[in-house]
Amino acid sequence: METTLRAADDADRCRGATSGLGISGRTRLFAVLGAPVAQVMAPAMMNRLFAEHGVDAVLVPVEVSPGDLDAAVDGMKRIGNLDGFLVTVPHKLALCRHADHLGDAARLIGSVNAMRREADGSWSGDNFDGEGFVRGLLGADRPVAGKRFSLIGAGGAGVSIAAAVLQAGAAGLAIVDIDPSRAEALAARLDTRWPGLARAAAGPDPASDMVVNATPLGLRDGDPLPFALDGLRPGATIADIIMKPAETRLLREAAARGFGTHPGLPMLSEQIPLYREFFRIP
Incomplete structure (x- = not known):
């Protein structure tokens, strides 16, 4: 009985911690890719946007060296609840080759700073800098x-x-x-x-x-x-x-x-x- 109650208390504490962060098993993931990423400010601004609009999603910084970029992106595309990337220095030119579809700006300049997963599993990229x-x-x-x-x-x-x-x-x-x-x-x-x-x-x-x-x-x-x-x-x-x-x-x-x-x-x-x-x- 004590073990059951203790487990229930632990579960309650776990749920409380999770709800405090606003992250659950249904949370959709976004990443901002760069090297370095210590300077990025997009996570604070995008996560505020998600919260204001009641969207169960989170944007996290992911530091990836240029030599590891292809492997990292190929792997992240396989994450089922990851819906998109933002891209910062020095990867904006290189990420173009990972997009299946490019917006007008990205097609002209050969650079992307945002990519999203489409319903069919393909990836679209564009640049809003x-x-x-x-x-x-x-x-x-x-x-x-x-x-x-x-x-x-x-x-x-x-x-x-x-x-x-x-x-x-x-x-x-x-x-x-x-x-x-x-x-x-x-x-x-x-x-x-x-x-x-x-x-x-x-x-x-x-x-x-x-x-x-x-x-x-x-x-x-x-x-x-x-x-x-x-x-x-x-x-x-x-x-x-x-x-x-x-x-x-x-x-x-x-x-x-x-x-x-x-x-x-x-x-x-x-x-x-x-x-x-x-x-x-x-």
């Missing part, structure tokens, strides 16, 4: 149409931002990357949609209205600046898509020199409703 970035600028009363941009970094987020600012009416885009061939390839791809507006460059265009850091430089203490601030026009705005820390060294030094600054968090905040639609969250 660029649209989130543009929405964040407009929400901060920073116009895009008619402005000249320099983009530092032609990786998974950078390619999405490049396409989005041109789609929003930017007057020109200089693309800088540590690998010049990658910048040239992106400029050529964009030229098929927006002829004459994008070009590869060795450094930021001094005439730019906005210079955007789309590299990982700034995630870690001691990182060098992703580009030099010398020579930029005084009225330029410096944007950084890094979200944590909220104020990177680049933004601090730009503000100290009198430049306008735009942080990374609005890009994520503006993507949350896009993720909600993409993942069909009621």
Whole structure:
């Protein structure tokens, strides 16, 4: 009898702990894949969204090295209650090959930052970094149409931002990357949609209205600046898509020199409703 009561008490405590976390055997799983993942802020924002809309789901960070990515994704696709991924540095370009269907933005730029499982078991991918970035600028009363941009970094987020600012009416885009061939390839791809507006460059265009850091430089203490601030026009705005820390060294030094600054968090905040639609969250 005592054993039975003790087991019942243990079960009650277990149920209480589980209900406190909001996780049960019916909970649907989502993962954000990256390396590193200590800086990701999507779990807090997406889990709040799930809670607000009464969705029994949880998003967790999953650190996967580039060498293990294919095996990890293939394995995670076999998890029956895993419904989708978010994707962060450095996997956005590589995840494209794991999608069976691509949205228009992902197809153009060859990069995904979200994937969902379809009812038939196939996987769809798209990229909302660029649209989130543009929405964040407009929400901060920073116009895009008619402005000249320099983009530092032609990786998974950078390619999405490049396409989005041109789609929003930017007057020109200089693309800088540590690998010049990658910048040239992106400029050529964009030229098929927006002829004459994008070009590869060795450094930021001094005439730019906005210079955007789309590299990982700034995630870690001691990182060098992703580009030099010398020579930029005084009225330029410096944007950084890094979200944590909220104020990177680049933004601090730009503000100290009198430049306008735009942080990374609005890009994520503006993507949350896009993720909600993409993942069909009621």
